[in-house]
Amino acid sequence: MSGMFSMTDVTVCYDNVEAVRNVSLSVEEGQIVTVIGPNGAGKTTLLMATIGLLASRGRMVFQGGDIGRMSVEDRVERRLCLVPEKRELFSDMSVADNLLLGSYSLRDRSGVRKTLDEVYDRFPRLKERQRQAAGTLSGGERQMLALGRALMAKPKLLMLDEPSLGLAPLIVREIFCTIASLRDLGVSILLVEQNARAALETADYGYVLETGEIVQSGPAKDLIHDPRLITAYLGGH
């Protein structure tokens, strides 16, 4: 497989249990790729292994280089970013400090101020609350902060784990609009989502993960009309 990022035959184990088995997928430059599937299918595990928080077998190539044995920090320095399901914000610290820390891995600090202004333009509410502690934000604002913080690292591949989880429908729509708009920045996105309809409407390509294995894949516009997926994930009959 080729592309900006690819994984081939990746297996992730918890003790002796294989949570993800022989998964292969790829993300092209500027593409939004989604992985959908039921709860417990191994979607989060897949992202945790991709960022290096979980050990995995198989091959992972990012921009032509093998990243399989790299530490989390080395992957982040190569501009691979994860917005985890739990957001992992620095709750006692201000919104501005959270955003600033997003740029920690950048060696060239000259553009940080400009990137911060761009994040504030994209999420004006974060600018209004820049001195507020992250732990005091609402659910939607916390998700915006998590996204903004990831953007501060100028990611080349941004991985989003359940960005709509626990958010009101209006906020979900706003978050997915933001995700779609990131395509224009040339950011590649790997989106893991239970809200299959919203994910497929936003993505270019999709994979379906069930019990740790990829069972189906194809362009998102085709998957959204697939009868099996409509029945299983898209609320159809």
Added chain:
Amino acid sequence: MTSDIAAILAIDGIATGAVYALVAIGTVLIFTVTRVIFIPFGDIAAFTALTLAALDAKRFPGTGALVVILACLATLIEIISLMRNGELRLLPRALLFYLVLPFAVVGAAWLTMRMDPPLAVRLVLALMLITPIAPLLDRIVFRPIADGTVLLLLTVSVALHFALVGLGLLFFGPEGVRTEPLTSFSTEFAGVLISGQTMLIVIAALVFSGFLYLFFDFTLVGKSLRATAVNRTGSRLMGIRPARAGTIAYLLGSLMAGVSGILIAPVNTVFYDSGFLIGLKAFVGAIVGGMTSYPGAAIGAVGVGILESFASFESSALKDVIVFSLLIPVLIWRSLASLHSEEEIEE
């Protein structure tokens, strides 16, 4: 007790508490960043006093040999770790940090010693020699078990303290030392004589606390340390390396313990094993502050100092019993007052 005696005891207690405060802040710093309750912090303070006393006596302190041995051990462990992980490309950097820099510090101290340096230079030399010890111990002892439970880390920390006491006896000998006061200045305030040394202790504690505040609030490295303390996984996802954050925390903490050792050396006779009580009383102060709050730890430590001062006036033999008994109501109050939100438990 007359008000004059109470004032003298209070001033004495504040000065002692300020020394504990420096160690307590260092203890909280290390704990929040690495989850290690670094019991040997008091030993670092005591070793600094012994180092300064040796320098005053125109002898090269045993600290030099200790740093050299620890540097060799840390380098060996780092090389083995790099080989295991297939990261030998990082070898030059490892050699620089774990071997060249500590050796350079010892070499520079040894050369400067031969020139009969003035007191200010000897103070800097003592701090320079002491600061590599905790980061090197971190590499040798704590980093291999960094993912262990807090209880495991604490157990190892206690064991390390006893090992350091033994090493202290080996490198510094059994004699106690008391260095010359850093200043002979004294003044009278509201009828109470305050020595320059006491004022220096309080000023140093305030200056270093202020320095830490500026460091944490206005520098990216300081913020990265706070982030590691708040959320380890989150900070790793930002590219902040916990091991590096730990090393910075140990360096800063050592510096604070070193300063407290220098400040306490002219007022107390310090032995190779005096560090335990200093560290333990600072630890009580840190617990009063909840082990996570720097101002809380500083206030707690000053409170311990004042309590100790009054307790030693009332009953010198029972002063430590009284100070450590403070832990019981504080722990009961903390366990009753602490609220655990669902999110905190989750994170």
